[in-house]
Structure formats: structure tokens, C-alpha cells
Amino acid sequence: MIHKFKGHILAILTITIWSTTFIVSKILLNQFTPLQILFFRFIIAVLFLSILYPKFKRPNNLKEELLFLITGGCLALYFFFENSALIHTYSSNVSLIVSTIPLITGVLSALIYKTHFFTKKSIVGFVIAYFGVILIIINGNKLAGIEPIGDFFAFIAALMFALYTLVMQKIEKTYHLIEMTRKVMLYGLVFLGIIILISKQSLYIQKVDISLVLSMLFLGIIASSLAFLMWNKAIQMLGSIKTNQYIYLIPVVTTVFSAIILREAITLITVFGAVFIILGLYLSENETETETETETETETETETETETENETENETETEKETGTEIETA
Template sequence: MQVKTRLFNNKIAIWHFIAVLTMCVWGTTFISTKVLLQYGVSPADIFLLRFLQAYVGILFVSHSRLWCGRLQDELLMLTLGVCGGSLYFLTENTALRYTLAGNVSLEVCTAPLITALLASLIRKERLGWRLWGGSVIALAGVSLIVVQSNVTFHFNIVGDLLAISAAILWSVYQLLTNPMTEKYGILFTTRKVFGYGILTILLYMFFAGSSVPQWADLCSSIVIGNLLYLGIIASLVCFMTWNKVMRRIGSVNSANYIYLNPVVTVCFSSIILHEPITLSTIMGGAAIIGGVYLTQYSPKSSLRIKKNK
């Protein structure tokens, strides 16, 4: 019995480790996106080129089935493609135009908190003091970063609002993904997310009058390298591993690892982009991570869920 328990714990530990690796990769995507923006690639083009690569790649291993069994499920897949794809990355990528990569990453880090709040509302559970306390602490951290961005660096608050909007969208994606992966499998669900993400961003580009990216702008080795990294590693590989992680350890538990994003982003943005790390950034980041930790990791938290078996 002890051997079986130990093996089960080891298997769960592996998925927690994969979650950490995935978050480390996603933490560096803010840097890659910022570099592409500096080279003149638009937020919508970055997403389109990123997901096109991932979609072509996943077609090699998931192509036998085209549609879901029910229209309701197909609409849910469309929602996933918007919340975890087109609209999420459009808001996040655009936010990077207005503020520091580290700030965007820290504000997106509030997603676990929003996920927990939404989960509690859906389950109609009473919100405990830890969740309220963590929310206040994290909100204070976000406020500190926003004030610093606008007062010290004179950034537009639009960037902060877009980053927080991205966090809300990712929280919805977190909660809706598990039922779909359990019913249709990880590869099929991931492919649908990529497909609907591409379809909806093309619709946005059409109605917004966006121009098609010029090949001359994409010929730089730096641009090509960052696009390949975002498309193959950060999208194709990491979306599949993340959907698997959510299925194994749960959407709320897996959402906890998003707080690693800003740690990776702030470090690499300082090294590569030479973005300043201020006392306000450190204090605000610590408040956000501390607030998330309080609501998610306490053994007495009302939102702590059992391990999936």
C-alpha cells in the first residue's frame, strides 16, 4: 500500500515539475514578444504567426476528427480559442506596447486568484477570509505597480488594464479546459484552441483593417528565432503539456504556478531588455505572489481541492 502511495505521489510530483518548466518557458515569452514588437511586428501578427506554426505542428498527430459531438461543445471550444488564444494574446501582446514586460507578467499573475474567485462563485461556496485577505493583498500589489508605472515611468494605464483583462481571460480558459480535455482528449482540445484562435484573430484583423505582415519585416534572424520559439516551444509543446497538467492536478492547483511567470520575466527582462527593477516592482510583485500564496496554498483554504485520481 505504501509503495502504491509513493508511486502515485511520484507521478503527481512529475506533473508539478512539468508545470514549473512550462511556466518558466511562458515567463520568457513576454521577452520574445517585446523583442518582436520592437522589430515592428504587430500584436495580432505575432499571435497569428505563433499559432499557425503550432496548428500545423499538431495536425501531424491530431487530424482524424474534425468536429465535436455536440454543438454546445463546439461553442465551448470556440470560447477556449478566444479566452486562451486570440483575445488573451491580443490583450497581453498589446499591453507590452504600453508598459514594461515585468509589469505585464506581474499583473497576469493575478490569474490564479481570479480563477479561485470564479471557481468559488460557480460552486456557490462561501468565500473565506483567506481568499478575501489574499485578494486585498494582491490588489494592493497590482495598484503599487500601476501607480509606479504611471508616476515614475509615465506609462499609459491602458497597458495595465489590458494585462489584467488578459488575466481574467486566462482564468476562464483554466476553468473551461478540464471538461473538454476529459471528454475529447488533450490533443483534440489543444488543436481546437489553436484553430479557433487563428480563425477569430483573422476575423479581428479583417474588421480592424490590419495589414498582412510584410515578409521583409520577418527576414531578420532575431525575428525568425523568436517566432519559432513562440510557435513551436511556447505554443505547440507548452499548450499540450499545460492541458495535461491541468487534467492531472486540477485547474485551480495548476493555476498556482502562474506566479512563477513574473519571477522569470522580471529577471530576463532586466538582462535582455534592460528594464529597471525598482523597489516598487519588488514590493508589488511580492504582494501579488503573497496574496496568491495565501489563497491557494493554505491547508485550511476552502478552495483547496483533492488530487485527481
């Protein structure tokens, strides 16, 4: 009971941190480009994780290293498109669209790994959630200075994180939790370095003050290092399904913080969009959880039946052996 309670606390803390990153990143974008933010964020994260866990394990095989490279690339692209989206639209809009990650993950998992996702309830949830996304995008078209391209970038970001999650599941859990997180960040840093070289974008920063430094340290140490460690630990304690349900809170927390700190407007359409997204996600994830529990119960029943059959067979063999001994005597 206490073990699960700690898992819920870790999940809530992580979601609260991630919800504020939309706002912190939007503030940093006044002085930095998206690539600059990501590059320094990843460097800080890798250095901090190396201090926490200075051990480095030798690679197992080339295939696994390729998977790490893909996850690092997906994570880097997720942050890049998320930051790019924040330039063109409200941080609350970005958080709402990014909150569809569990749903996108479920759809991709069904298509790639042939998992059971396309049930009636999950399809209804999918339609409702994306109707909410459409409302958010339409709302962006009607607001001055807001471009729908920002909402599109937010959707691509959600897609990248979903791919990151699916590929991450294929990596063998032979690494320490900190080392695995650091390795993904390191490959993400390499991926970003290649993009910077190709685009010939400068990393030179003209103006730096204490608030910008603290914001960057927050993204690198708290949001990228500790938050990912807490999230992965919460998954170990609660399971991926229950932990992912906390993602529903991101739009709510971000919208509240955005209204308080950035003075962003909360329109009626935004509220309706948020309600549809959260409702759709809940329906889909709740269905998935029910199916998982049913499968677990079925497996348990099968194992119990098998054990009972084995016990019966053993008893029968024992009786036969006893009968044979009596006849011999």
C-alpha cells in the same frame, strides 16, 4: 512519487517557457503588430499540433462547438491584450498582473458556478494581491514612457485567461489532449481572422530576419504547443490547484530575465508589488487547497461509513437467513 515528481518538473518547465514569452513578444513588437504576432503564432501552433496528431474527430454537438469557439476567442483575446500591454509597459509589470489569473479564476468560479471561494482568508488574499497590482500601476505612472493603459490591458488579459479556464472545464474530456489543444487554437485563429478583416489590418511584413523567424517559431511551437501540452499533463498528474500555484513564479522569472536581457529597471515599488501579489495569491490558493482536501476527506469518510453500513446490513441479513435455515431444519 515519481509520477508527481514528473508533474512538478513539467509545471516548472512550462512556467519558465511562459515567463520568457513576455520578453520574446516584446522583441517581436519592434517589427510586428500584436495581431500579426498572434495570427502567425496560432498558425504555427495549429500546423505543429496537426503534425503531432493528424487525426480529427467529428464534432459531438453544437453546444460543445460553441464552447470551443468561446475558449478559442478568450485565448486569442488573452494573447492580444497581453501583447498590447507589452507595447505600453514593462514586461515584468505585465507578468506580475497576469500572475493574478488563479485569483480571478477563483472569484469568477464563485460567482458563476457558486463554488466556495469567499472565505475570510481568500478575501484577505484578494485584497493583498490587488494592492500589489495597484502598486505596480502607480509605479508605471511615475516612470517615463510607461502608460497605465498597459497595466489595464494586462488585467484584461488575465481576465480573458480566467474565463478561458472556466469554460474549458465545461468541455467533455472525450478528445485527445493534443486534439483538444489544437481545436482551441484553430477557433482562436478563426477569431483572429475575423478581427483582422474587420480592422482591415495588413499581414504584410516588411522586414524578416533569422532572429525574428526563430522567435516566432519559439512562440508557436514551444510556447503555444508544447507548453500547453505539458501544462495540461501536469494538471493530470498534480491536480489544477497544485499546478496553478506555479503561476506565482512567472513574475519572478520574467523580472529576472527582463533585467538581464532587456535591461529593464527593477524599482523598489515593483519589488513590493510583487511581494504583495505573490503573498495574496498564496493565501487565497492555500485556502482553496485546504477546503478541497477537507471536502475530499469528508467524501472519503462518508463513503467509508456507507460501506460499513452496507457490510453490517449484509451480515445481519446473512445471520437472519442462517437462523431461518436452522429453524426449518
